[in-house]
Amino acid sequence: MLGEGILKGMVETAKNFFGSYFSAERLTTVQYPEERIAPFEAARVFPFLVFDQENRDGGGPEWEAGMRCVACQICEKECPPKCIFIEKSKDKKLDYLGKAQYYPARFDIDISVCMSCQICVEVCPFEAIKMDTEFELSTTDRFGGLMYDREQLAKSNEYYHQIHPTEAASVDARLAEAKAKADAKATAVAIASAVKAAEIPAKPAGGGV
């Protein structure tokens, strides 16, 4: 009948109007910045560099010593808008597996250029760069304030666990597994070399008679 649609529509809007005072389903506004919705795990904004809390190589502040990045420059080459600038160091330091690796003397990301594509995260072989979820980054300095250097980018593994718990747990599991394998290999090598070293003096003692 003519006019039926109009009446049904008006009933629906009336339900919306009165329901908005009672149910949250009919009033979905979140009054930012007084109220915030909980961040969710798969959110990503700009990258950050992960550092492990265990101080590996002694000197320097914690974030510098435990940084996982070995300045392989793969992320710099893969970044589509080329917003990462890396300078390799001249000396090496030990990583979590005990190998001596280079480290980045300079690691800058221009977040006014970064498009949050996550390619740098996907290609990093060392689980050193991950996506952060912090978005309240406005600054009054248009150029320098949006160029983040090594120190600003370094955040701890604990922070990584806070923002991406499942991902961080799986990364930690992978790294622990690699370390365990490396340790097992090193122990086997050590035992083999120790056995070899123990066998050599036994031979001349038996061969003198």
Place this chain on the structure above:
Amino acid sequence: MFETLDQIFVLLQHWLVGFLPLAWQSVAGVLLSVVVIIGLFPALFALTTVFERKGLGRIQNRLGPNRVGPFGFFQPVADGIKSLTKEDIVPLSADVAVHFLAPVLLVVSVFMGFAVLPMGRNMVLVDMDAGLLFYFAIGASTELSVFMAGWSSRNKYSLMGAMRAVAQMISYEVVLLLSSVTVVMIAGSLSLTKIVEAQNHYTWGLPHWYIFTPWGLAGFVMFTIAATAETNRSPFDLPEGESELVAGYHTEYSGFKFALFFLGEYLAMFSISGLGTTLFLGGWSAPFSFLTWIPSWIWFFSKLMLSIFVFIWMRGTLPRLRQDQLMNFAWKFVLPMCLLNLFVAGLWRFLGASWQRWVFCSAILILAYIGMGLGEMRRKHIGPRRYRYAE
């Protein structure tokens, strides 16, 4: 005590005017009422803008403005300051005199319409014998101001918006007049105070408002449709839709002149709701006979605000009508129903007070509505579009 409360504004006016010498008293009384109307209705307009924004927000599952003042109720103060301090841009090739006069004419004619509305018992500014005719005469001059606004901007889109607006307003003016004529027929007078008094009787506690009769209900619905179209409100706001012609005929207006157009539109909405209340909803009379102790002006303004809420509700619900749909609706559906309603009102009068008149009149109106409704809902064959150009 309640009678004093009911007449409190009248008594206040008499007391204030009593301080002046006798020769000046009537003029001073009228001037005082004029000042009150000029102060009250813009204040109501400010309140309505907040209600509209918050109401539309809630209908659309969001909050309206809520930062300025408690629950956002000082938003019109902020809006007023903004519109007063904005630069008044007049296009270089615009016709300056007409461009200036258009919003002035609109606001003046809309304010004049308030002079005949009875806002309470004995509370009319001017009690004219042909009050309804005066109201419609003044309403007709708003169309002229819309046209002046569109033409003087020297902007072909403004002009198109103005033409569309004038065409729409003229078509629906006929509907408005015809649906009010039924009330005049039954009440027997063009004077709005007499129309309200004719509705101020109660049978078994229920009032004799005209909306409770078959022809009155049909007339009220058609009056509401025509009122929405006359004031360019959704769903008839094609002339001023933001996505259609920027802002139609008031594109080239900024600052205070735009605020005057806005004010004029809302005041026209108030005055036409006031007229609809007076004609169909019984004006200042109470809905039940045991509620007559509540002052009459409270009833009038409650009914007015209720009509405003219905307007806001319709704005939040309905999509905009296209120009040809709007005109077809007016001339092919509403106008024939209006003429039929006139006939039914005549039948009502001549059948005298009986139960048969209820049955016959309702039956005729319902059958006609369903019949014409089926005609409108028929699937229209949309063939290739043919264009007709003006010669």
Place this chain on the structure above:
Amino acid sequence: MSFVFYILSALTVAGALAAVLLKNTVHCALALTVAFAGLALLFLDLHAQFAGFAQILVYIGAVAILVVFAILLTKGSETPKDGVFSKTWLAGLAVAAAVFAVLGWAVLQSTSRLPQDVKAPTVTVQQIGQSLVGRYVLPLEIVAVLLTAAMIGAVIIALHEKEGLQ
């Protein structure tokens, strides 16, 4: 001849003069609207409420808009190149003066015959309505037929280009 009458007639005459003297046609139409408004106020001054409001409703609300639409839809909105006055203005002035003289003589003759202190009859809208459907029903119906014929003619004129397309 009260003070109000002088003001209103000055307004009407000013509007009418502006309507013939202004260059821009739409300005002329709007000045004519002012003249209509002046006439309506004169009717109201004579306590003819119905005539005054009907004047506003019909003339300002419909005829003025019609005039303006007609100006816009034809090329009348451009300012005339040759000036406002035509070449045969002397003959026009003579004819206008003659018509004015005849009308003025007729009006003055009729008013001088009337007794001066007769009060104007107050005609209510009800009396107008009753005489329209009582004594003057035939002219009413003829006017209605005329209006219908005009509307049908307008629709036919607007429609005839459809046949051109078909």
